[in-house]
Amino acid sequence: MSTSKKQTAANISRLLAGATCTLLNQAASAQDVAQDTNDPKWDVETAVLYYSEKDRVSAIEPVFSATRTFESGNILNIKAVVDVLTGASPNGATPFDGPQTFTRPSGNDSYTIAAGETPLDDTFLDTRVAIGAQYDYSLGRLTHLSSGLNFSNEYDYQSISVNTRVAREFNDKNTSLSAGFAFAADSIEPEGGIPKAFTSMPEVEDDLNRQGSSESKDTLDLLLGVTQVINRKTLMQVNYSFSNSEGYLTDPFKILTLANSSTGAPEDYLYENRPDSRTKHSIYWKTKYHRENGHIIDASYRYLWDDWDITSHTLDFRYRWPLASGHYIEPHVRYYSQEEASFYRHSLTAGEALPEFATADSRLGQFDAMTYGAKYGIPMGENGEFSIRLELYRQNGSTVGTPIGDQVNYDLFPDLEATIVQFGYSFQF
Amino acid sequence: MPSTAHPNRPLILTKRDLVWVGRFDAMASPCEVLMAVESKETAELFLRIAAHETWRIEQKFSRYRDDGIIPRINNSGGATIPVDAETAHLIDYAYQCHQLSDGLFDVTSGILRKTWPFRPNSTIPTNKEVDALLPFIGLDKATWNNPDFRLPSDMQIDFGGIGKEYAVDRTLALLTAKTNSPIMVNYGGDITCNRSPSPNTPWRVGIENSKEMIELTSGSLATSGSTHRYLMYDGKRYSHVLNPKTGWPIENAPLSVTVKGDSCTHAGMLATFAMLKGKDAESFLEAQNVFYRILR
Numbered sequence: 001m002s003t004s005k006k007q008t009a010a011n012i013s014r015l016l017a018g019a020t021c022t023l024l025n026q027a028a029s030a031q032d033v034a035q036d037t038n039d040p041k042w043d044v045e046t047a048v049l050y051y052s053e054k055d056r057v058s059a060i061e062p063v064f065s066a067t068r069t070f071e072s073g074n075i076l077n078i079k080a081v082v083d084v085l086t087g088a089s090p091n092g093a094t095p096f097d098g099p100q101t102f103t104r105p106s107g108n109d110s111y112t113i114a115a116g117e118t119p120l121d122d123t124f125l126d127t128r129v130a131i132g133a134q135y136d137y138s139l140g141r142l143t144h145l146s147s148g149l150n151f152s153n154e155y156d157y158q159s160i161s162v163n164t165r166v167a168r169e170f171n172d173k174n175t176s177l178s179a180g181f182a183f184a185a186d187s188i189e190p191e192g193g194i195p196k197a198f199t200s201m202p203e204v205e206d207d208l209n210r211q212g213s214s215e216s217k218d219t220l221d222l223l224l225g226v227t228q229v230i231n232r233k234t235l236m237q238v239n240y241s242f243s244n245s246e247g248y249l250t251d252p253f254k255i256l257t258l259a260n261s262s263t264g265a266p267e268d269y270l271y272e273n274r275p276d277s278r279t280k281h282s283i284y285w286k287t288k289y290h291r292e293n294g295h296i297i298d299a300s301y302r303y304l305w306d307d308w309d310i311t312s313h314t315l316d317f318r319y320r321w322p323l324a325s326g327h328y329i330e331p332h333v334r335y336y337s338q339e340e341a342s343f344y345r346h347s348l349t350a351g352e353a354l355p356e357f358a359t360a361d362s363r364l365g366q367f368d369a370m371t372y373g374a375k376y377g378i379p380m381g382e383n384g385e386f387s388i389r390l391e392l393y394r395q396n397g398s399t400v401g402t403p404i405g406d407q408v409n410y411d412l413f414p415d416l417e418a419t420i421v422q423f424g425y426s427f428q429f
Numbered sequence: 430m431p432s433t434a435h436p437n438r439p440l441i442l443t444k445r446d447l448v449w450v451g452r453f454d455a456m457a458s459p460c461e462v463l464m465a466v467e468s469k470e471t472a473e474l475f476l477r478i479a480a481h482e483t484w485r486i487e488q489k490f491s492r493y494r495d496d497g498i499i500p501r502i503n504n505s506g507g508a509t510i511p512v513d514a515e516t517a518h519l520i521d522y523a524y525q526c527h528q529l530s531d532g533l534f535d536v537t538s539g540i541l542r543k544t545w546p547f548r549p550n551s552t553i554p555t556n557k558e559v560d561a562l563l564p565f566i567g568l569d570k571a572t573w574n575n576p577d578f579r580l581p582s583d584m585q586i587d588f589g590g591i592g593k594e595y596a597v598d599r600t601l602a603l604l605t606a607k608t609n610s611p612i613m614v615n616y617g618g619d620i621t622c623n624r625s626p627s628p629n630t631p632w633r634v635g636i637e638n639s640k641e642m643i644e645l646t647s648g649s650l651a652t653s654g655s656t657h658r659y660l661m662y663d664g665k666r667y668s669h670v671l672n673p674k675t676g677w678p679i680e681n682a683p684l685s686v687t688v689k690g691d692s693c694t695h696a697g698m699l700a701t702f703a704m705l706k707g708k709d710a711e712s713f714l715e716a717q718n719v720f721y722r723i724l725r
Contacts, residue, residue, distance in 0.1 A: 012529050013699060013717040019525040020695040024598050026518045141439060290495055294504030322501075324508060 043067045043383075047424040054417045056120065057087035075136040083128040083154075088120035092254040092360035094347045095119070095410040096266055103201050105192040105253055107208045118414050121253060123191075128154040134163075142169045146180075159186040165223070174229040182221040189214040190252040197273035198354050201255055217247030233291070239284040250274040256360045257347040264405030267350045272359040274343070280306040296320040309342035310364065326379035332391065334371040340364060340400050346412040349404060365413055367397035373420065383428040391420040438484065440476050442469070448626060451476030455483040456593045458617025462600065465611040465626045475607070479600045479614065486596045489515075490588045492539075499587055507582035509572075517575050519588055519595070526591075526698055527568045533705040534698070537566050537580075538673035539587045545671060545678070553667065559676035566673050594619050594651055594697035601693075613645075614693075621649035621693040636687050636722055643722075649693040653700035654685035670704045681708035689720035 045065045052058040065079040091102060101112045104123050113119045134148035147164045165180030188194075193210035202208055225239040250273055258268040286300035302314040315335040322328045341364040343357035373391025380386050397413030441452040449472035451462040462479045464472050491497050498516050512520065523536040540562055544554035565584045572579040580586060588595075593616050600614045601621045613622035613632050624647055625631045631644035636652070643650060654670065668682035686703045690696030699719060703710040714721040 012702070013719065016526070016529055016698055016702070017691055017695050019522055019529070020692055020698065023518050023522040023595075024602065024692055024694065026514075291504075293506045294501065296495075325511060 041069065041428050043069075043426070043428050045424065045426040047422055049420065049422040052419050053087065055088075056416070057085060057089055059086075060084045074138065077134045077136075079130075079132045079134075081128075081130045083126075083130075085126045085128070088122035090362055090414075091119050091121040092256050092272060093119040093266065093269055094257045094259065094264070094360075094407055094412055096257075096264075097406055097409075098265075100266060102255075102269065103204050103206075105190060107192050107202055107204065107206065110204050116410065118411075123253075126154050126156075128152055128157075142173070143167070144169075156190045157186065157188050159184055161185070161219075163221075176227040178223070178225045178227070180221075180223040180225075182219075182223075184219040184221075185216065186219070186247075187214055187216040188248065188252070194248070194252055195271035197250070198270045198358075201269040201271065215248030215252075217245055217249060219243060219245040233289060235288045237284075237286045239282075241280075241282045241284065243280040243282075245278045247276060249276060249278055251359070251361055254359060254361050256345070256358055258350050259347040259404050259407065261349050261351050262405055264347075264403065264407035270348060270354075272361065273357050274359055275308065275357055278306055278308055280304060294322045308364070310339060312336065312338040328377045330375040330377070332371070332373045332375065334369075336369040336371075338365075338367055340366040345401055346399060347404065347407070362397060362413060362416075365397055366400055367395050367413065369393060369395040375422075380425070380427070385424075385426050387422075387424040387426075389420070389422040389424070393418040393420065438480070440473075440480055442472055442476055444469075449476075451479065453480045453483075455480070455487050456596065456616065458593065460617065461615040462604075463611075463613040463615070463626075463632070464604075466608065467610075471608070475604050475612070478603050478607075482600050482603055483596045483616070486592060486599065490519075490592050492585075492587050492589075502578060502580050503585045505580060505582075507579065509577045509579040511576050512578050513576070519591065520573055520578060521575070522591065523586075523588070524568060524573060530702050530705060532567070532569070532674060533672065534590065534701060535566060535568050535673040536586045536588060536590065537568050537571070537584050538671060539589065540565055540585050541671045541673070541676055544676070545667075545669075563674075563676055566676070590701060591694065591697070593617065594693040597621050597649070597693040619649075619651045619693050619697060620645065622647060639722065639724065641722065643687075643689075643720075645689075649690050649696045650687060651690065651693050651697035651700050652685055652687045653697065653704045654683060668704075672705070679705055679707045683710050684724045686710060686714070686724075687722045688714065 043066070045063070047063045049061040049063070050059070051061065061081060061083045063079070063081050065077065067075060067077045069075050093100065093102070095116055095118050098115050099112050100119055101110050102119065102121065103110050111122060130150065130152035132148060132150035134146060136144060136146040138144050144167045145164065148162070150159075150161045152159045161182055161184035163180060163182035165178055167176050167178035169176045192208055193213045194215050196209060196211045199209055220243070222242040223239060225237065227235065227237045230236055252271070254272045255269040256272055257266045258270055259265065260267055282302055282304040284300065284302045286298070289297040291297065296319070298318040298320070300316045302312075304310070304312045304314075313336070316332075317334070318330055318332045320328055320330045341359065343355060343359060344361075344364045345358055346360055348354065348358060371391050371393045373389060375387055375389040377385050377387040395416040397415065399412045403412060438453060443450050447465060449464040449466060449469070451464065451472060453460050453476070460480070460483060462476055464475050466472050466475065488494055489497060490499055492499050492503070494500065498512060502510050526534045527536070544558045544562060565581075570581055570584065571586075597614050597616050597619050598621060601612060601623060604612050605623050611622070611624050611626045613620065615634075620634055622632050622645055631646045634643045634645055634650060635641070636643060667678040670679045670682045671677065672679050682704050686700040688696045688700040688703065690699055699714070699717065703714050703721070703723070706713045710723055714723070
C-alpha cells in the first residue's frame with residue numbers, strides 16, 4: 001500500500017469520526033425530544049360530528065378521547081362523548097288521508113300530523129353524556145388484557161357496562177387469539193311511565209293507565225376472535241360475537257296504527273310490544289392490505305342473525321390514499337341490508353286477534369342502506385392531524401305485508417337520507 | 430381505541446457484584462446495560478430510559494412498521510417525503526458514509542437481500558438476477574434537500590447498518606446526562622462506556638469466537654460481520670457483505686471485524702468499511718491508528 005493511499009485511508013477515518021460526532025451531537029441537541037419520549041404521553045383525539053337526517057333527527061356529537069401509554073407499555077384510554085339530539089322520528093303510525101293527532105308521552109299535550117304525512121314525533125330532544133375508561137395491560141410477553149368501564153346518562157335512560165378481553169399471541173406473534181365479554185345494565189324511566197302492551201294511546205289529560213315508571217334490561221356480550229398476519233402486507237381478522245339481552249326491549253314511545261280492515265283508516269293507536277329476550281350472533285371478517293405504494297385497503301363484512309329473525313349483511317370498504325406532504329384521502333363505501341323482525345308490521349288490523357308481539361319501528365323493518373363518503377387528513381405539526389369526513393347515508397325500506405285500503409296510497413316505509421360531517425383534530429402532549 | 434398489540438416487553442434487572450445489570454431485547458439482539466449505581470431505583474430508571482430509547486429508535490426506523498418513516502419513503506412511489514430532524518441527521522450521515530467509502534457503504538443496497546437470502550442451503554443467484562437489481566441501488570440516485578428526501582420508485586433504504594450502534598451511543602448519552610457513575614452499554618456486542626467501574630478495574634469484553642478479552646476504560650467497541658452468516662456454494666464461501674456496485678459478495682471479506690472507536694457508531698462504521706475492503710481490511714485499519722481485531 002502506497003503512502004498516499006495510507007493518508008487517504010487515515011483521512012477517511014478522521015472524516016468519518018467528524019461525521020459521526022456531528023450526528024451524535026445533533027442527536028444530543030434533540031435529546032430533549034428523545035427524553036420526552038421516555039416519559040408517558042397523552043395522545044388526544046377530539047372530534048365533532050354533525051348528523052342530520054332530512055326532515056327528521058339531527059345530532060351534534062363532540063367526542064374527546066385521551067390515551068396514555070405508560071413506560072410499562074400499559075395503556076389507559078379515557079373517552080367522553082356528548083350527544084345532543086333534536087328533531088322528529090317516526091312514531092310508528094301509518095300516514096292517513098286526514099290529519100292525525102297524537103298524545104305526547106307525558107299525556108299533557110298533543111301534536112297533529114297533516115293529512116298524508118308520515119307521523120313523526122317531534123318530542124325528540126335529548127342530551128346523552130357517556131364516559132368510559134379502558135385499561136390495556138400485559139401478563140407476560142404474549143398475553144394482553146383489556147378491561148373497561150362505561151357509563152352513559154340521558155334524561156330518561158342510564159347505562160353502565162363493564163368489559164374484559166384477553167388476547168394471546170402465538171406463532172411468533174403472527175397469530176392472536178382473543179376472547180372477551182361485556183355486561184351492560186340499562187334502565188329506562190320514560191316521561192309518563194311505561195305503557196302497557198297494546199293499550200290505546202290515551203287522550204290528553206286522560207288516565208295514562210301505565211304499568212309502572214321504569215324498566216330495565218341486561219345485556220351480555222361474548223366475543224371470540226382470531227387475528228392472523230398473512231404476510232408482511234396483509235392482516236386478517238375473524239370474530240364471532242354472541243349477545244343476549246333480557247328485560248324490557250320495547251320502545252315505550254312507539255305505537256302501531258289499528259287500521260280499519262277495509263279502508264285502512266286509523267281506529268286507534270296501540271303501544272307496541274316486543275319479546276323480553278333477544279339473542280344475536282354475528283360473524284365478522286376484516287382484511288387490511290398494505291399496497292406497495294403505501295395505499296391501504298380495508299375491507300370488512302359482517303353477517304348478523306338473531307332470534308327475532310332479523311338477519312343483516314354489512315359490507316364496508318375503505319381505501320387510504322396517501323397524497324403529498326402527509327395528506328391523505330380515504331374514500332369509504334358501506335352497504336347494509338336487513339331482513340325484518342318476525343313481529344314487524346306496518347299496522348295492526350281492527351277486528352283481528354292481537355298478535356303476541358308487534359312493532360312498526362322502521363329500525364326493525366326490512367331495508368337496505370348505502371353510505372358514501374370520504375375522509376381527508378392533513379398533518380399538523382410533528383404528531384398532530386386535522387381531518388374532515390363527509391358522508392351521505394341513504395336508506396331504502398320496503399313495505400312488509402299487504403297495505404290495507406287507502407294505505408296503498410302511501411309509502412309505509414319512507415326513505416331516509418342523512419348527511420354526516422365530522423371534524424377531527426388529534427395531537428400529542 | 431388504542432391497539433392491544435402493544436407488547437409489554439420485559440426488562441430484567443439483576444445485580445452482579447457492585448454493578449446492576451439491566452437486560453432487554455431489541456433490534457434482534459440481547460441488550461445489556463451495566464450500571465455502577467447505588468440504588469435499585471436508579472438502576473431501574475436508567476434501564477427504562479435505555480430500553481425506551483432503544484425501542485423508540487427500533488420502531489422509528491423499522492422497515493416494517495407501516496406508519497414509520499422508512500416504509501413511507503420506500504412506498505413513496507418516487508414522491509418527495511419531508512422528514513423529521515433526527516431522520517435528516519441520519520440521512521446526512523448516510524451520504525457522508527457513502528462518499529467516504531467511495532460508494533461501498535450504501536443504505537439503498539438492502540434490496541439485494543431479495544436475491545441473496547443467506548439462508549442455509551440457498552443457492553447463489555444468476556448474474557442476470559443480480560444485474561436486474563443494480564439500477565435500483567445507489568444513494569446518489571436519490572435527491573436530498575433537507576428536509577425533503579426523494580427516493581426513486583422501486584428503490585429502498587434502511588438504516589440497518591447504523592441503527593444499533595446509534596442506539597448504543599444515544600443510550601449512553603441519555604444516561605450520562607443524568608449521572609457520572611460508570612455505565613456500559615452492550616447491545617449484541619456493540620459496546621460503549623463512559624468510564625471504568627472503578628479506577629483499577631476496566632470493563633472486560635470478550636470478542637466473538639475468540640478467547641481474547643479486551644479491556645475497555647472508555648470509548649466504544651463494535652463488530653461487523655458474523656462468523657455464522659455466510660453461504661457455501663460449490664465449495665466456495667460467499668460473504669454476507671455485498672458490494673452495492675456489483676451486487677456480489679465482497680471477495681475475501683473477513684469473517685468479522687472488531688474496532689475500537691470514539692463512539693460506537695464510529696467504531697461500527699469503521700468495521701463495516703474494513704469488511705467492504707475485503708482482502709485490504711487489515712491494511713485499511715492499520716492506517717487508521719485504531720485498535721482492531723480481524724477474524725478470517
